[in-house]
Amino acid sequence: MSYLSLTERDRDEMLAAIGVESIEELFRDIPPGVRFHGELDLEPPLSEPEIVTHLEELAGRNVHTGQEVSFLGAGVYDHYVPAVVDAVLQRGEFLTGYTPYQPEMSQGVLQAIFEYQTAICELTGMEVSNASGYDGTTVAADACYVAKHVTGRSRVVLAETLNPQVRQVVKTFAPGFGLEVVEVPHRDGVTDPDELAEAARDAACVIFQQPNFFGCLEPAPDLAAAATDAGALPVAHVDPVSLGVLEAPGAYGCAIAIGEGQAAGNYQSFGGPHYGFMAARSEYVRRMPGRIVGETTDVEGRRAYVLTLQTREQHIRREKATSNITTNQTLLALAGLVHLSWLGPQGLREQGETCMALAAYAKERLGLPLLFPDQATFKEFAIRVGRSAADAIRAARAQGIHPGYALRRDYPEMEDALLVCVTEKRTREDIDRLAEVLAA
Amino acid sequence: MKLIYERSQEGRRASSLPRTDLPVPEVPEELRRERPPRLPEIAEPELVRHFTRLTTRTFGVDTGFYPLGSCTMKHNPRVNERVVNLPGFRDLHPLQEEDGAQGALELMWRLQEILAEVAGLPAVSLQPAAGSQGELTGLLLMRAYFADRGEPDARRKIVIPDTAHGTNPASVTMAGYEVTPVQTDARGNIDVEDLRGKVDEHTAGLMLTNPSTLGLFDENIEEIAEIFHSAGALMYYDGANLNAVCGISRPGDMGFDIVHFNLHKTFSQPHGGGGPGGGPIAVRERLEPFLPVPAIVRDGDAFRLDYDRPKTIGKVRGFCGPFGVFVRSYAFIRSYGPGLREMSEVAVLNANYLLARLKDAYELPFERLCMHEFVLSARRLKREHGITALDVAKRLMDHDFHPPTIYFPLNVPEALMIEPTETEAKETLDDFVEAMLEIVRDAAERPELIKEAPHGRPVGRVDEVKAAKRAVVRYLFEDHPDLSAEPSRARELEAQKGA
Numbered sequence: 001m002s003y004l005s006l007t008e009r010d011r012d013e014m015l016a017a018i019g020v021e022s023i024e025e026l027f028r029d030i031p032p033g034v035r036f037h038g039e040l041d042l043e044p045p046l047s048e049p050e051i052v053t054h055l056e057e058l059a060g061r062n063v064h065t066g067q068e069v070s071f072l073g074a075g076v077y078d079h080y081v082p083a084v085v086d087a088v089l090q091r092g093e094f095l096t097g098y099t100p101y102q103p104e105m106s107q108g109v110l111q112a113i114f115e116y117q118t119a120i121c122e123l124t125g126m127e128v129s130n131a132s133g134y135d136g137t138t139v140a141a142d143a144c145y146v147a148k149h150v151t152g153r154s155r156v157v158l159a160e161t162l163n164p165q166v167r168q169v170v171k172t173f174a175p176g177f178g179l180e181v182v183e184v185p186h187r188d189g190v191t192d193p194d195e196l197a198e199a200a201r202d203a204a205c206v207i208f209q210q211p212n213f214f215g216c217l218e219p220a221p222d223l224a225a226a227a228t229d230a231g232a233l234p235v236a237h238v239d240p241v242s243l244g245v246l247e248a249p250g251a252y253g254c255a256i257a258i259g260e261g262q263a264a265g266n267y268q269s270f271g272g273p274h275y276g277f278m279a280a281r282s283e284y285v286r287r288m289p290g291r292i293v294g295e296t297t298d299v300e301g302r303r304a305y306v307l308t309l310q311t312r313e314q315h316i317r318r319e320k321a322t323s324n325i326t327t328n329q330t331l332l333a334l335a336g337l338v339h340l341s342w343l344g345p346q347g348l349r350e351q352g353e354t355c356m357a358l359a360a361y362a363k364e365r366l367g368l369p370l371l372f373p374d375q376a377t378f379k380e381f382a383i384r385v386g387r388s389a390a391d392a393i394r395a396a397r398a399q400g401i402h403p404g405y406a407l408r409r410d411y412p413e414m415e416d417a418l419l420v421c422v423t424e425k426r427t428r429e430d431i432d433r434l435a436e437v438l439a440a
Numbered sequence: 441m442k443l444i445y446e447r448s449q450e451g452r453r454a455s456s457l458p459r460t461d462l463p464v465p466e467v468p469e470e471l472r473r474e475r476p477p478r479l480p481e482i483a484e485p486e487l488v489r490h491f492t493r494l495t496t497r498t499f500g501v502d503t504g505f506y507p508l509g510s511c512t513m514k515h516n517p518r519v520n521e522r523v524v525n526l527p528g529f530r531d532l533h534p535l536q537e538e539d540g541a542q543g544a545l546e547l548m549w550r551l552q553e554i555l556a557e558v559a560g561l562p563a564v565s566l567q568p569a570a571g572s573q574g575e576l577t578g579l580l581l582m583r584a585y586f587a588d589r590g591e592p593d594a595r596r597k598i599v600i601p602d603t604a605h606g607t608n609p610a611s612v613t614m615a616g617y618e619v620t621p622v623q624t625d626a627r628g629n630i631d632v633e634d635l636r637g638k639v640d641e642h643t644a645g646l647m648l649t650n651p652s653t654l655g656l657f658d659e660n661i662e663e664i665a666e667i668f669h670s671a672g673a674l675m676y677y678d679g680a681n682l683n684a685v686c687g688i689s690r691p692g693d694m695g696f697d698i699v700h701f702n703l704h705k706t707f708s709q710p711h712g713g714g715g716p717g718g719g720p721i722a723v724r725e726r727l728e729p730f731l732p733v734p735a736i737v738r739d740g741d742a743f744r745l746d747y748d749r750p751k752t753i754g755k756v757r758g759f760c761g762p763f764g765v766f767v768r769s770y771a772f773i774r775s776y777g778p779g780l781r782e783m784s785e786v787a788v789l790n791a792n793y794l795l796a797r798l799k800d801a802y803e804l805p806f807e808r809l810c811m812h813e814f815v816l817s818a819r820r821l822k823r824e825h826g827i828t829a830l831d832v833a834k835r836l837m838d839h840d841f842h843p844p845t846i847y848f849p850l851n852v853p854e855a856l857m858i859e860p861t862e863t864e865a866k867e868t869l870d871d872f873v874e875a876m877l878e879i880v881r882d883a884a885e886r887p888e889l890i891k892e893a894p895h896g897r898p899v900g901r902v903d904e905v906k907a908a909k910r911a912v913v914r915y916l917f918e919d920h921p922d923l924s925a926e927p928s929r930a931r932e933l934e935a936q937k938g939a
Contacts, residue, residue, distance in 0.1 A: 001775045001776075002775065002776055002779055002782065002783065003514070003515050003517055003708075003775070003862075003863050004782070004783070004786050004862055004863065005863060005864060005865035005866075005868075006786055006789070006790075006865070006866060010865075010866040011789065013866070014789055014790075014792075014793040014866065015789070017793055017796050017797060018789075018792045018793060018795075018796045018809075019796065020792075020809075023785045023788070023789055026785075026788050026789065026792055026809055027657075027688060027689075027788070028809065029656065029657045029659055029808060029809065029811075030657050030685075030688070030689050031659060031661065031662055033662050034661055034662060034689050034690075034693050034694045034695075035688070035689055036560070036687060036688055036689055036690050036693060039687070039778045039781070040557055040558065040686075040687045040777075040778045040780060040781065041557050041778075042554060042557060042773070042777050042778050042780070043774065043777055044777045044778070045774070045775060045776055045777035045778075045779050046774050046775060046777070048519050048775070051519055051523065051771050051774055051775060052519065052522065052523060054774065055523035055526065055529075055547075055767070055770075055771060056523075056526060056528075057543070058528075058543035058544070058546060058547050059523075059526040059527070059528025059529050059543055060528055060543060061528070061542045061543030061546070062528040062529065062532045062536070062540060062541050062542070062543040062544050063532075063536060063540035063541070064527050064528050064529075064530075064531035064532045064533075065531045065532075065533060066527050066531050068540075070533060072533045072535055072536070074535055075534075075535075075758065076533060076534050076535070076759075078531075078533065080457060082454075082455065084454070084484060084487060084488060084491075086525075087488065088488075088491045088495075090521065091491070091492070091495040092495075092500050092501075092502030092503070093495040093496070093498040093499065093500045093502065093503055094494075094495055094498060094500070094712070094713050095500065095502070095516065095521075095710045095712060095713075096500035096501035096502045096503075096506075096513075096516050096710050096711065097498055097499055097500035097501070097503075097506075097711060097712075097713045098506070098508060098511055098513060098711040098713065098714060099711075099713070099714040099715075100713065100714070101508070101845075101937035101938050102833065102834075102837070102842065102843055102937060103899065103902050104834065104837055104894045104897040104898070104899055104900065104901070104902075105498075105499040105837060105842055105843075105897065106497075106498055106499060106713075107441075107497040107498070107897075107898045107899055108493075108494035108495055108496065108497035108498030109494070109498045109713040109714070111441070111443065111494055111497070112491070112494050112713075113713075113714075114443070114913075114914070114915070115443055115444050115445070115915070117913055117914050118443075118445060118914040118915040119477075119479060121914045122477035122478050122479060123477045123479075127914070128913050128914065129913070129914065131714065132714075132715070134569035134570065134573065134757055135569065135757050135758045136758060137755070137757050137758045138569065138573070138756075138757050145614070165755060165758050165759070166758075168754050168755040169754070169755050169756060169757060169758070171754055172580065172732075172753055172754030172755055172756055173576070173580075173614070173756075175580075175583065175616065176576070176579070176580055176583065176614055176615040176616040176617075177614065177616070178616055217467075217468065217471055219470075219471075220471060221470055221471075243473065243477060244473065244476070244477070245467055245472070245473055246467065246471055246472070246473055247470075247471055247472060247473050247474060248473065248475075248477070251474060251475070260758070267530045267531060268530070268531055268532060268533050268534065269529065269530055269532070269763055269764045270529065270532045270533070270534050270536075270541065270544050270759070270760070270763035270764075271534030271758055271759025271760055271761070271763055272534075272569075272716075272757070272758065272759060272760075272761060272762035272763055272764065272765070273569075273715075273716035273718075273762035273763075273764050273765055274758075282911075285911060285913070291714065292913055293913065294907040294908070294910070294911060294912055294913050295907065295910075295912040295913075295923060296902050296903045296904065296906045296907035296910070296912075296923060296928075297902070297903055297906065297923050297924050297926070297928040298899040298900040298901060298902045298903070298928065298930070299900040299901045299902075299903075299928065299929065299930040300900055300928070301924045301928045302899055302900075302924065303923065303924060304899040304902045304903075306902050306904055306907050308904070308907040308908050308911070308913070309908055309911065309913075310908075310933075310935065311908075313606070314572070314605075314606035314607050314609075314610035315605075315606040315607075315848070315935075315936045315939070316606070316935055316936065317606070317610075318606045318609040318610060318619075319609035319610060319612060319613045319619045320613070321606065321609075321610040321613070323610065323614070324572040324573075324575065324576060324607045324610035324611040324614055325570075325572060325573075326570065326571065326572050326605075326606075326607050327570040327571065327572070327702075327704060327711075327714065327715045327716070327717035328570075328714050328715040328716075329712075329714075329715045329716050330712050330713040330714030330715045330716075331710070331712030331713055331714075331715065331716060332712075332715075332716060334712075334713065338487070338491060340479050340480075341444055341454070341479065341480040341482060341487055341490075342454045342455050342484070342487060343453075343454075343455045343479065344452070344453040344454065344455060344479050344480060344481045344482070345476040345477055345478065345479045345481065346453055346481075347453055347454075347455035347457065348476075348477070348479060349473075349476065350457065350459065351455075351457055353464045354457065354458065354459060354460055356464055356465055356467075357460050357462040357463060357464045357465070358460060358462065360462070360463070360464075360465045361460075361462050376465070376467070376468055376471075393537065394537075397537065397540070402533075402536070405535055424457050424458055425458075427458075428460070428462070
């Protein structure tokens with residue numbers, strides 16, 4: 001099967017118009033030494049139903065969250081995605097357009113991005129948002145790059161309670177950015193503001209996560225203040241689902257708020273594509289990476305939207321750009337906008353409260369020691385299962401339950417620790433079953 | 441049209457989620473949200489209508505011809521949307537145990553094998569999120585490679601031709617390297633004489649798009665490869681234009697050491713209004729140890745993630761990359777099989793047909809056959825009638841076509857960069873030619889019509905200067921300014937639009 005439209009007759013007419021004898025002749029500029037001769041060693045073409053059958057077979061060898069009762073979180077979450085999200089994303093105009101370079105052709109998607117930027121600013125308490133970054137890891141690296149240029153400093157401080165993958169990605173890009181990375185260890189599951197203040201001296205920025213990777217609530221206002229006092233930009237990595245009940249980073253003095261958007265409107269999809277969000281105080285707008293849509297008017301004075309502040313960007317500024325990002329995650333960010341519009345402020349708060357209530361019930365009901373018993377949590381918490389967490393996971397999965405994430409994968413000293421996530425999709429009965437399975 | 445926030449009414453909502461009668465724990469006061477976010481309050485019927493109305497003000501490949509050069513706006517098969525939404529893919533958690541993700545791992549492993557074959561290079565990482573992240577990843581591989589050879593500081597320079605995408609120099613800076621520009625010669629190739637003087641023991645590598653953004657295959661590619669490799673430097677292939685050469689010429693065979701693919705261009709991941717994309721990279725053996733982790737490997741009949749790569753540069757994004765993009769691209773490639781070659785042949789045929797029919801009416805800066813795209817100049821229209829590339833682009837909208845990329849590449853004045861892709865029918869190409877020729881006639885006879893275009897779109901030409909000056913980048917509710925009360929002019933920057 002192919003998706004070509006030319007008939008044999010079309011091809012002949014077109015070759016004649018070009019003035020060549022054959023398609024082969026069109027490639028005459030390619031030196032013979034670098035031509036590929038023969039056929040690509042790929043499997044034969046499949047018809048449409050064969051593709052479906054083949055992909056169904058592959059999909060069938062995965063165990064998805066509709067098949068196991070899942071308490072797995074750790075950065076990607078099984079929250080409900082409303083049907084309107086699917087409906088909007090399958091509209092061909094959104095699905096198959098590209099970056100809205102020509103505003104007259106793309107007012108719809110430009111307005112949608114403007115509305116998305118507004119939603120992210122409202123969630124985070126910030127004044128400017130970009131049109132999206134790749135995911136919750138790369139926006140952290142972006143924030144470091146912004147902070148380096150804003151402060152002229154070249155050290156970044158990461159809380160050890162920041163998602164390990166986020167830290168890994170920052171470390172990957174740090175040498176190219178000319179940054180040194182320092183990590184601040186956790187104390188009983190959270191970050192100590194005094195220790196952070198010490199590390200933040202001469203730092204460009206400090207990144208912490210709220211709720212943190214262990215699910216614990218950080219003393220976020222104190223952490224932000226510690227960074228600010230040291231002249232470092234405070235950066236909060238936040239879960240959008242929490243922002244109906246937890247304070248917005250802008251309200252406690254953060255310079256930049258970032259996060260993984262997946263929990264708001266994207267399916268788990270084995271880790272992507274999702275969207276990373278990035279918002280900041282307006283003073284940093286000209287250092288922001290990525291696309292930004294602004295409002296203006298057209299020649300007749302009508303309201304219009306357009307990609308703006310482009311002198312930051314690679315296609316104008318080239319090696320002096322604030323980042324190299326071009327293709328971003330617009331469609332996933334659009335899903336986020338639809339999702340947040342569906343929720344509304346009341347729905348977002350209720351969702352957060354439901355997660356918290358169910359998670360609190362689970363903490364109680366599981367009856368296992370908490371890894372950090374003194375800390376308040378949101379939708380995730382860490383327990384000690386009294387044996388290897390990997391064994392506990394294996395045993396539970398045999399009963400049709402995925403009990404969570406083995407923290408040992410990132411924190412080798414936490415041999416028996418399991419990170420349990422409870423979303424609004426889980427029920428009391430699910431939690432009761434989890435308790436039974438873990439007790440067995 | 442109103443913003444969704446302007447349709448909002450307090451007390452309305454669309455959502456219904458499960459509630460529980462369990463007690464909700466108190467959030468410590470200093471961490472509790474004080475003022476709720478002003479998200480839209482809207483019921484589902486109006487929610488659906490709002491976004492549907494936005495779609496009617498948006499143009500996609502599904503709407504019509506979209507020859508945006510260097511972006512490869514081809515048809516996006518709907519079967520790919522069906523398979524990506526299979527629950528086994530869509531609802532799969534990325535930290536699921538490997539025995540519960542064998543299908544996903546196998547799909548990624550198979551895609552790696554396919555991309556290796558198309559690139560002519562043995563090792564692949566699917567992880568980078570988009571082409572420009574593939575670039576940055578490739579440059580970090582170069583850094584790691586030279587550091588491993590004990591020459592980390594000696595090599596600082598990356599050679600980039602003046603026709604390159606802006607991402608190339610931007611990525612170079614982000615990788616901590618420096619740009620060495622090289623010129624284009626009279627035939628549109630890299631100027632080899634200029635190049636010779638610029639490659640030495642301080643050169644880390646080359647970044648090249650081939651065919652270039654002029655749509656021309658570099659005829660001296662073998663000589664160029666020789667220059668870099670004899671200086672001990674590496675060659676990076678920007679795969680933005682790979683749609684021209686699948687099964688026809690492989691980057692690995694051209695001498696490139698690192699290649700990125702744009703899955704959203706060549707392999708039909710829908711562009712989504714700006715993304716998502718996918719930017720896998722393929723590399724030569726000697727660079728494999730430095731690839732991002734995890735690697736996806738096959739052990740007999742089983743597939744697993746391998747983190748045991750001591751020389752890895754690390755991770756460049758979360759998990760294994762944009763998996764949904766992999767599913768669509770894999771399905772797309774399986775529909776062609778070795779017929780990917782025909783895909784590229786027809787892409788090149790379509791482009792040359794348009795070129796043949798348009799080159800006399802516009803100016804062709806390099807008198808050659810093109811590959812999958814070509815660049816015309818509207819310089820003559822500007823000189824004779826005051827009609828710019830921007831005007832041509834706007835007038836094409838009146839003919840229901842999306843404009844091509846304009847003002848890029850930078851070395852062609854009044855550039856119009858046209859890429860039809862392989863999926864367009866001859867009738868569509870003929871209609872586009874007629875529109876382009878009519879614009880040339882109108883330029884002479886009724887230029888005002890063109891200068892005032894577009895006519896009948898939701899908005900006319902916009903005031904870009906006002907947008908940048910006022911920087912209104914979110915809705916401000918009761919404080920929102922009325923920009924229409926301020927004077928408005930069509931002030932569009934003659935800046936690159938597209939690519």
